[in-house]
Amino acid sequence: QQAQQTFGVWPCLWQLKVSEALLKGDKDVICTAGTGMGKTLCFWLPLLFRPDGIQIVVTPLNLLGAQNATSLAKARICAIAINSETATLANFTYRAIIVSPEQLMKPNGDFEKRLKCSLFTARIISIVIDEAHCLTNWGEFRPEYKELQQLHYILPDTIPIMIASAMLTRDTLSDVCQLLHMHPDKTITIWHSSDRPNIKIGVRKIKHTLNSYADLAFLIPAGWKVGDPLPPKFLIFFNNIQDAINAARYLRSHLPPEMRDMVKWFNADMSTKFKETELGQLIVGEARGFATTESFGMVRQHHDLNDKVLLTTGRVWTYQISSLLANGM
Structure with a gap:
């Protein structure tokens, strides 16, 4: 009832089990569920039962942090997304702190000071690592992800670590648990199906050279002009930003000049404000x-795209495809 009054939704049994486990604090928690199923609600439910409690959520993208802080503000829960501009001691008074691994594990940073303060750690309910598959997938180019392995040595035993993801394969889960020193006898797993019956997979044979992007031409109907029915929405995923930019430019060339802004590139190099506007x-x-690139898959889950989205993949790694399917695209 408190959840319905605060967040406007009735939690499911599995969400309550996750929250109960976090409040007990005697075991780490693994939560796997498809995107849109409600993992994020599990992060915040414990705050309803610990009025002085703090939840710390580690997120891979600043945009996700800002989205979480905004949604919590609507529920009248004081929250802040910590980034390089907001990482000040004054901002550690919030009840929900959303932070990147870079800020959390910054040597001699404000977080390090706070995590050594018993008055602060006594209020922490748990530390949640959202999109936990990023620990292994992104660890090479974001080394702070691997520094998260220190958390269990820094935190008191009373603070559990929760990992959440829609795409924790058996191998990925094993790697993540090993990295974070999560032992099976002190871990509880709560699994909710990520099956997506609305997804259909199709394959188109490549007929042209990859760097021509000509195999994407079907996304814009031939001869399309102003006044014709709009093309269906689509997302094209690439492994690198330059390929995404080149593909967008190719498709824009098939549109009348005044309509070329209908097709754009979207990547991590853009500012948070700009990405929000484009989205x-x-x-x-x-x-x-x-x-776009894989990062859009995580951004998409926090927004409502009711239209059918046509997903095509250009040079996308296998794990990225599984990620996008888990995200319900």
Whole structure:
């Protein structure tokens, strides 16, 4: 009932089990569930039962942190997304702190000071690592992810670590648990199916050279002009930013000059504010397609894209495809 009053939803049994485990604090928690199933609610439910409690959520993208802070503000829970601009001691008074691994594990940073303060750690309910598969997938180019292995040595035994993801394969889960020193006898796993019956997988044979991007031409109907029905929305995923930019430019060349802004590239090099604006245009239909990278898959889960989205993949690794399917695209 408290959840319904605060968040406007009735939690499911599995969400209550996750929250109960975090509040007990005697075991780490593994939570696997498909995107949109409600993992994020599990992060915040414990705050309803610990009025002085703090939840710390580690997120891979600043944009996700900002989205979480905004949604919590609507529920009248004081939250802040900590980044390089907001990492000040004054901002550790919030009840929900969303932070990147870089800020959390920064040597001699404000977090390090706070985590050594018993008055602060006594209020921490748990530390949640969202999109936990990133620990292994992104650890090579974001080394702070691997530094998270120190958490169990820094934190008191009373603070559990929770990992959450829609795509924890058996091998990935094993690697993550080993990295974070999560022992089976002190870990509880709560699994909710990530099956997506609305997804259909199709394969198109490549007929042209990859760097021509000509195999993507079907996304824009031949001869399309202003006044014709709008093309269906689409997302094209690439392994690198330059390929995404080149593909978007190719598709834009198939549109009348005044309509070329319907197709854009979207990547991590853009500012958070700019990405929010661009995403909003896709949601309302002003934009029809993005050429993007894997990071959009995580951003997408926090927004409502009711239209059917046509997913095509360009040179996408196997684990990325599984990620996108788990995210319900």
